[in-house]
Amino acid sequence: MSIQWFPGHMYKARKQIEKIIFQVDLIIEVLDARIPYSSENPMIADLRGSKPTIKVLTKSDLADPTVTEQWLSFFEKENNVKARSLSIDTPEYTRQLTDLIRKLLPEKEKSHKTINVMIMGIPNVGKSTLINTLAGKSIAKTGNEPAVTKGQQRINLRNGIMLWDTPGMLWPKVENDNSSYRLATTGAIKDTAMSYDDVAFFAVGFFLELYPDLLVKRYNLDPLPNTEIEFLELVGKKRGCLVSGGHVDYEKISKIILSEFRSGLIGRISLETPPVMLREEKEVALKILKRNEEKALKKESKKRKR
Ligand SMILES: Nc1nc2c(ncn2[C@@H]2O[C@H](COP(=O)(O)OP(=O)(O)O)[C@@H](O)[C@H]2O)c(=O)[nH]1
Ligand SMILES: [Mg+2]
Incomplete structure (x- = not known):
């Protein structure tokens, strides 16, 4: 199976999220601990605005623990962002997220209003696994294959928290070739071109x-x-x-x-670090700038020919 990311699909997913995000109090952004940069959906930062966010690094059992620590402190420097690393074999840590959610929204907690939390992330990072652990039962389908989750789901945790699964599918980084390779290495994307x-x-x-x-x-x-x-x-x-x-x-x-x-047999390996991300972000920005300049030049020369 392969997923192809068409601009039309991406646009539609964005519209769907924009339609409901005003009802959401907090965002849990799910990232793969081995590739916290490449498994990021490029639109989330933009959509979340100043909403409190918990960045959850899943599959930390597979990642290099030293590098995971670097990522956690790096992310916590951002405004309104908390970061935690989790794995499927420590569900007790996952359940502690509910306390953190309440702590981040003291007003809601005091007024006993339901807290709406949206789980966001690209396919295969472990969203369904996280939802199931928080719900204490198997609600969301999980799978080794990318994109098992389909359609919108809302799950009442019955502890004052309502979990929302992201409507539609969020795409991974597409501008950075290194990211494509890393995503393919972890199995997050199965690009037939590779x-x-x-x-x-x-x-x-x-x-x-x-x-x-x-x-x-x-x-x-x-x-x-x-x-x-x-x-x-x-x-x-x-x-x-x-x-x-x-x-x-x-x-x-x-x-x-x-x-x-x-499956972790080689050992605990992380494929990227915060300094690698900062370097590649610059490279990607330059690449896009250059491409836009070339486009503008072409347009210009076409005009002149007319
Ligand atoms: N080793 C390991 N595998 C995990 C962990 N969390 C999820 N997975 C596996 O990753 C795959 C994708 O998980 P899933 O929850 O379906 O991801 P989703 O597409 O984001 O909903 C499944 O095979 C899970 O069993 C984890 O903490 N450690
Ligand atoms: Mg899923």
Whole structure:
């Protein structure tokens, strides 16, 4: 399955949210702890305005704990933002969110009014899992495949809090190629334009640079090869991923490595840090600026030809 993000769909989702967001008191923005920057929907910051927001970094069991701490303190520097890291195997921490929600809205809490909370995030970050944990039962469908949630859902937690699932689907970063690779590495997007080999090549390059010890341990390689291709070749042979002629079946070994990363078998790995985000944000802004300039130039030269 693949999801394609068309401007029309994106526009529609935005309109749907704009129609109801005035009824919402607080936003829980769900991000994947391994990629808090790339799993962000670019519109949320804009839509939430000054509403209190809790940024929830899910799947923290899979992420590098040191990097997760960096992200939490980074996010808490923003106005009206609290940040927490959670995982499916510590539901008690997830349930503590309800206390935090009440604390952030003391007026509502005092007047015993229902607090409306909207859960927002791109597909596959763990929204349904979070909703189910907060509700104490399985309400929202969860799944390994992206985009399991369809349609609008409102869940009364019966503790003064009403949870709203985001209507429509929120898209991930589309302007940054690195983000696309990271999203594909975690399995958040299955872009048919990207092959397993491409994604694994990117992932292995990253692991080699930042988590070499984890690779040594998982794949019994000492010394570690210097390049992605050598690594895939060696591990492919080790795992018996061969095609006729004794050549390595790159697609097969790529799938294995990605699946081992996604299930945490390689270790706790984060694919980005706050400094990486700040650098790439600048690069993306420059890219867009350049593209707009080129467009303007083209328009200009067309005019002149007429
Ligand atoms: N390892 C791990 N997996 C999780 C966690 N939370 C959710 N998942 C898995 O991630 C996948 C997507 O979760 P889901 O709640 O359906 O995401 P949604 O599309 O945002 O609603 C499912 O396979 C979940 O089991 C977590 O904290 N740790
Ligand atoms: Mg869901």
